[in-house]
Amino acid sequence: MERIPILKMGEFVLVSIQVDMHDQLAMTLQDDLTAQIVRSRAKGVLIDISALEIVDSFIGRMLGNIASMARVLDAETVVVGMRPAVAITLVELGMALPGVKTALNVERGMELLRATLGTPVETGRAPAESPNGHPQN
Amino acid sequence: MTRDEKSRIPEILRKHEPELLKDWVQRQLAAAGGRPGQLSEAALREEASRFLSALREAVVGGQFRDIAGPAWSGVREVLGEISRDRAQHGFSPTETAMFVFSFKEALFARLRRELAADADALADETWAATTLLDRLGLYTIEIHQKSREEVIGRQQQEMLELSTPVVELWQGVLGLPLIGTLDSARTQIVMESLLQRIVETGATIAVIDITGVPTVDTLVAQHLLKTVAAARLMGADCIISGIRPQIAQTIVHLGVDLQNVITKATLADAFAIALQRTGFAVQRLPHRA
Amino acid sequence: MGILRTEKLAVDSADDIVRVRQVVRAWAIERRFSLVDQTKLVTAASELARNMLLYAGGGTVELESLEEQGRHGLRLTFEDHGPGIADIGLAMKDGYTTGSGLGLGLGGAKRLVNEFDIQSRPGVGTSIRIARWR
Incomplete structure (x- = not known):
């Protein structure tokens, strides 16, 4: 059966959705992720949806569910890389994903997770420490 | 008109058809003599010939009155194209309609020649032809009007885009000064340009300044909240600034919930918060104090 | 108004929802819809196709490519022979659902398109017609 790979990285788990999400795949991902959070005692979950061309209410609900389930398991979730057209459509649809943290891209998402969990930032690219450096995209 | 059928x-x-075409084009060129260069003879001849052949097809059914019917779709298409083209090139509605009306002269001359022996028939046919051409002429005016409206609509759209700049106030901080009212079409454009700039600059905070928005009703507030929600989905927080006292009052009276949005009275206040959040501080230099 | 092209798709399984999205996307691109308009229409189609599958066990989607006085549009008609909807006003409300969803399907889809028309007879079926213009 088709599955979306889940990567473990330190105390985080990472998922990058690269295929058109059909409903069963979304359900499987939800199960796999919660199992993986428990197995690896993850503190943070990062879901990259930059390849998704649409997010309808079903996929939106899945993202919300994952965030809620992760929270119960004591892990923070960040959804990153949503495309502008997808964001506009989701809001119009009435789904603003209020319980889900978001970031522009994977890098920012990792920074956000580290900041929330109080883990020291290794890259030294936190704004306060880099007065000259323009944040890169 | 019972005579339609016969x-x-x-x-x-x-x-x-060939003689009618030649006669008609000549009359049009003579009439347009005062304004040369507007339409080339070749273009005019081409348009006239397309109209005539479409007209010839359409009248076969004998349905002269129902120009909205399926038999007339060919004629409508030709006239639609011609009218739109003229509207875009700045012709007036009269000049556009004259294309059809001017055909009367050529057609009536031909009718007089063909029906010279039968005065009754001539009167009837002339009446039928004039009613038909009037309808077609009015149709061109309608289309002309509609295309002008389309042009205006497009210009409005362009103006909307011009009037919603998104500026980078500081690294990571965008500013969006809104001026004028916020309807759903404009909200769409505001959202699109804001989100696009968030992607380009990697900004994490956007200040939406509504000093220039005359009134904030429930609908405008909803549009603002949608914009804030969409930016948040892209990982950027919004601050709404420029809330005048009377706007604060209406917002409360209307029961609009801005609980989850940071609001500030002035753009300066919002900017200070934005700097603080992105880890910057503004300091007065001691020796300049 | 001219109808330039039509195509009919069956929706019998969850995979068909993905297929509907892909075909609607392809048509919207061909009609040169903006990226946001494409995304809105595809999302609305996804919602309605899933609704049809969940509540009526399936149905059909008919796509029509429209042209009206130089305007281009796409019209989608979702038709099923399911239980039908007794109270359409209620079904259109956000948060209302008889299933396990969020109840954003109908009302949400309506906000994503320019035209929305729903006909339903309990016991006979439901037909929802949406259109979006460029």
């Missing part, structure tokens, strides 16, 4: 107009159009 009208001789279809037959006359069929038999004398």
